[in-house]
Amino acid sequence: MGFVHLHCHTQYSLLDGAIKLPDLIEKTKSFGQDTAAITDHGVLYGAMEFYEKAGKAGIKPIIGCEVYLAPGSMKSRELVPGQPKNYHLVLLAQDLTGYRNLIKLVSKAHVEGFYYRPRVDREALEEYNKGLLALSACLQGEVPYWLLRGAEDRALDALDFYRATFDGRFYLEIQSNGLEDQNTVNPLIIDLGKRHGVPVVATNDCHYLLKSDAKAHEALLCIQTQTTIHDKDRMSFETDELYLKSPEEMRAQFSFCPEAVDLTGEVAARCSLELPRGRYFFPVYPVDEGKTLEQEVDERSRAGLKVRMGEIPPDYAERLEGELEVIKSMGFAGYFLIVADYIRYAKAHDIPVGPGRGSAAGSLAAYGLGITDIDPIRWNLLFERFLNPERKSMPDIDVDFCQSRRDEVIDYVKNKYGPDYVCQITTFGNMKAKAVIRDVGRVLGMSYGDVDRIAKLVPNDLNMTLDEAVKVEPKLKGLMDADPMVARLMAIARALEGLSRHASVHAGGVVISDSRPLTDHLPVYMDKKGMLISQYDMKRLESVGLIKLDMLGLKTLTVIQKAVQILKAQGVELDIAKLPLDDKATYALISEGDTSSVFQLESSGMKGMLRSLKPERFEDIIAAVALYRPGPMDLIPDYVARRHGNQKIEYPHPLIQGILEETYGIIVYQEQVMQIAQKMAGYSLGKADLLRRAMGKKDPVEMARHRDVFASGAAEKGVPAELAGDIFDLIQKFAGYGFNKSHAAAYALVSYQTAYLKAHHFKEFMAANLTLDLSNTDKVTSHLSECKAHDIPILGPDINESSWEFIPTGAGIRFGLAGIKNVGVSAVEDLLRERERGGKFTDLGNFLERMALQKLNRRVVEALIKVGAFDSIHTNRRSLLESLDILIDEAQRKARDKMAGQETLFSLEEFQEDNADRGIELPDIPDFPENERLKMEKEGMGFYISGHPLKRYARLIEKYSTTTTQGLSGIHGVAIIAGMLSSLNVTRTRKGAPMARGVLEDLEGSAPVVFFPQCFKEYQEVIVEDAAVVVRARLGGSSENGNGGGEGEGSLVDLIAEEVFPIEKAETILARKLVLRLTGDVDAPKLRALREALAGSKGACQVSFEIESDGVVVKVDAGKEFMITPSRDILARLGEILGPSRVELQ
Secondary structure (H helix, E strand, C coil): CEEEEEEEECCCCCCCCCCCCHHHHHHHCCCCEEEEEEECCCCCHHHHHHHHHHHHHHCCCEEEEEEEEECCCCCCCCCCCCCCCCEEEEECCCCCCHHHHHHHHHHHHHHCCCCEEECCCHHHHHCCCCEEEEEEECCHHHHHHHHHHCCHHHHHHHHHHHHHHHCCCCCCCECCCCCHHHHHHHHHHHHHHHHHHEEEEECEEHHHCCCHHHHHHHHHHHHCCCCCCCCCCCCCCCCCCCEEEEECHHHCCCCHHHHHHHHHHHHCCCCCCCCCCCCCEEECCCCCCCCCCCHHHHHHHHHHHHHCCCCCCHHHHHHHHHHHHHHCCCCCCCHHHHHHHHHHHHHHHCCHHHHCCHHHHHHHHHHHHHCCCCCCCCCCCCCCCCCCCCCCCCCCCCEEEECCCCHHHHHHHHHHHCCCCCEEEEEEEEHHHHHHHHHHHHHHHCCCCHHHHHHCCCCCCCCCHHHHHHHHCCCHHHHHHHCCCHHHHHHHHHCCCCEEEEEEEEEEEEECCCCCCCCCCCEEEEEECEEECCCHHHHHHHHCCEEEEEEEEEEEHHHHHHHHHHHHHHCCCHHHHHCCCCHHHHHHHHHCCCCCCCCCCCCCHHHHHHHCCCCCHHEECCCEECCCCCHHHHHHHHHHHHHHHCCCCCCHHHHHHHHHHHHHCCCCCCCCCCHHHHHCCCCCHHHHHHHHHHHHHHCCHHHHHHHHHHHHHHHHHHCCHHHHHHHHHHHHHHCCEEEHHHHHHHHHHHHHHHHHHHHHHHHHHHHHHHEEEEEEEEHHHHHHHHHHHHCCEECEEEEEEEECCCCCCCCECCCCCHHHHCCHHHHHHHHHHHHHHCCCCCCHHHHHHHHHHCEEEEECCCCCCCCCCCCCCCCEEEEECCCEHHHHHHHHHHHHHHHHHHHHHHHHHHHHHHEEEEECCCCCEEEEEHHHHHHHHHHHHHCCCCCCCCHHHHHHHHHHCCCHHHHHHHCCCEEEEEEEEEEEEEEEECCCCCCEEEEECCCCCEEEEEHHHHHHHCCCCCCCCCEEEEEEEEEEECCCCCCCCCCCCCCEEEEEEEEEEEHCCCCHCCCCCCEEEEECCCCCCHHHHHHHHHHHHEEEEEEEEEEEEEEEEEEEECCHCCCCCCHHHHHHHHHHHHHHEEEEEE
16 A cells, blocks of 8 residues: 555644545545545544545545643643643544544543643553554654653653553654754654654645645634734744645655655554444433333323323324334334423423424324324324334434523433433534635735625625635626735635534534443533533434434523413413414414514514415414425415415316315425325325435436336326326425425414414513513514504613513513613612512612612612613602712611611611601702613613604604615615614725724614715715614625524615715605695795795705695696705795695605
8 A cells, every 4th residue: 555644634623624524535536545544633523524425435534633642630730840731642543442442532532631622641541542553743742842852761751651552553753844843853753763663654744735725724723813814923834835745745755764655554554444334322211120112102102192182082093003103113112202201301390392393293102292282183294204114214303492491401311311421412613605705804904894895795695605606796706806815815715615613512402322421432522511512413423323302492482481471470371282273363463464573473574475365274374384485485376366265276186185175276285295195196105205305305216216106006096197297297396395294383383372472462472572582682672663563662670660571561561670781680689689578669869778788889770770760769860860979878878887786866767757758859950851861771771762763753764764674684676764873883995995884773673784985985974873864775685693593584684875864854855756735725926935935946856736626636747947855944935835734745
């Protein structure tokens, strides 16, 4: 065997290695090599992916790791005097034993030895070295480290340890990378090897694929260390030689030691790892002695179904029997019991659980076990869509839990099965097109404005690449051609695009091992909470054979529970799981599109569809959830027309009429595709599911086979061949985007529950939403707007009324103290405790005296005053603030006296009532003006509560705005929108031109707005903080910093401003027509006065007369010579002539 690279860092050496696995494999093949190794720093993130991809490409994979070695004990956090923080050592797995030991070492390094880096120590190497080869590593390896410093005795000590530990499996490593220290140490290493009989191998410590990638790699290191390319002290490798060299280049580089190059092939030949595949390692669910898992799942599912239904009907009993037979025969009984167990725990501890999610809602056994709360027979859901007896694959039961308490369920699982047997799953954030432009732009020292302008040219598509962006966006190509700096930015960004940037934790995935600890199967690391996290991502976990459980957090469940708790506190008991599904008020609300804050139904497009659809039954909500998504959206007009009898309902064949009746002859669900194949072509539901999958994958060979099977089966049912072919084409078309009905039904139930709460318990529902969305300004703004639309006042915070959360009262919804900035949890808890103990506070002095010994400082009291929390006992906020220091001093004096036992005669209890009003007199001064009060509310709570600066412009906004911030996602092209400017940040482009970014906030929400140099220059006097403006803007697509998340409207939309006007001038500037209404009483003098007034105000607004005579109205345009600017003065003058009601701007 020839030369093999044994020391190679991939993208999984995060922000350090820049070699993508496919590129490594392809390059290795181009060299004519058949073996490659990866040795990432301290991790095995990419090991399984590399093993699979390399094997598939015909390359033998060598799994390795460059581990960090503590100079002392890995558990010690003390630096060892005279030694570095850690050494490096390259380990390569020879076989399955070595691979498992490497997993143990890397996991221990993270769990027990992490100190800046994941470290092992000599003791760990002694315990877990079997099946591993070791290389002495780079200049940071223990042997070269001490040789370079002239300490051969220490180098020998290290050499002796490694030789003894890795008996016959240790190699000294030399590199030729252009580094002066490396050139110095190479002959010392070779000499040491000869003297002590230790073989020497040649490596290149590869960090990037091509020599030309060295500059991009420098940028990558700057991203890692948060420096720029211009920083003198930045981390740098000071060489461009750390690339994947060809065997010929390596031989030329090591002409001084050719045997070291040859030896790499021998080392590679010693590595032959074969991982076992095709096995599942199920968690061990504990059952009573003498009972099997199969008996347990059988008993529990039947018992649970009986609890739900009483006597089990025959059709249910038959289906349950069939499902249980499949579950038991496939070996999944334990899996179902485990899921049912942690759901049962959650419900027993009042942790909200969703009614179901995904295809599991189609299982009657899951319904009986309490895993789901959807009756699959009632709603015509299919078990085979979930678990197919004709295609063995793991069941996938996703479960939604209350977002704020999901971790309690995970902790339960961790405690039940053991902390070494339960982990969450890692996921990797990659450098995508927009993000990598921003990263590289910062590294190159470019201005934020310039980089932002370039990044915004990349289309908003999750799968968009830079190469594709250059093809589809001419402006991007133009910038690259015109500006060398942009060309450089793009060249580096293209080299780094797609690399892994960081590891994080998957939103809901949890893994439970079998009877062995996790580290017998896969490498792990530990998060800050002490939870193990797999180093393999979700896809690789399946390769290992471990079982993934999805335990997701859904905020809506928390909202529902909070609303129910509020109702309970009012004496209203509501069982959300037992709501009637035929409630007229709920369907009326949904049909009116009044679904803001309603789960899955709150987007503007969905509201429009609901107003057209007018749902009257639960099946309509299921259909709405399924239809409103890309693809099926095209079916909405036909579906709505058929539902209301405006379009004829046609069925392709009588055999399938019963299947399509509920959706008016239109295929909406994947389950319908399966049922059609069953009914028309004699497929079993299991085979029909295979057909559905094949259609989704669009495999032409598989589709041709199924077409023949379908035609043959249909012929047996008497269906003509041509019609059978047409129906096959029809279901093939819809199978691509038909939706999973089981999932739609489960989520439709949550939609219905939230709609029911909104319809019947609006205040409680909105209070819950406001409390749980408090950290999301746009959501809260939207909720506040919704409350106002329903004539429910939002009452400001009040020290005598408010709770920690938002609470409904007889007068409206009271703002929660948790929403006030600079008022912490402990201060609020103390306040509520004191109010409970001593009753309401009578004035500010009384408040300060009673709270003087609590955790309450001046800043907290000031914050409470500014937002109006004392308005109910003293309305003058300015007066309270002016007196605050004196009142605090007095309260603290009294507190000190009380603690010292020096109470005065008048402080005795019998005198307190008679002297209640005795205290410091507050100054009689004017309060802050309204705009100042509103500003303080906005600063203190993030929202305007007692009013809004835009409120007085409501008529203008309604008249001239084409949309609101909440409606931007449905707008294309140009929008006119009114709002308040905030968070303005004025920057400069690279050419020095000023520009600005900010936020435009209206009565419904907010959106990011950009003022590029030309616009900023023209309107900079208007573009100021807190200005009320009207903006004419182009829509720039989804912001990268939008909220997303899937429960709401989606990402924010950037506005690219073109014109900006003070809102007071909106009517003057934006009015398109001035209508003057004339009647018979308009005489000649009035007409002359009109002419003079119009002639004196030239502009762009058309004037039109509506002349009424004898009940007939004639409309006449005044002509271009009378185009005016409708200023306030001219409008007032025209109003004087004709009367204000006869002058209207349109």
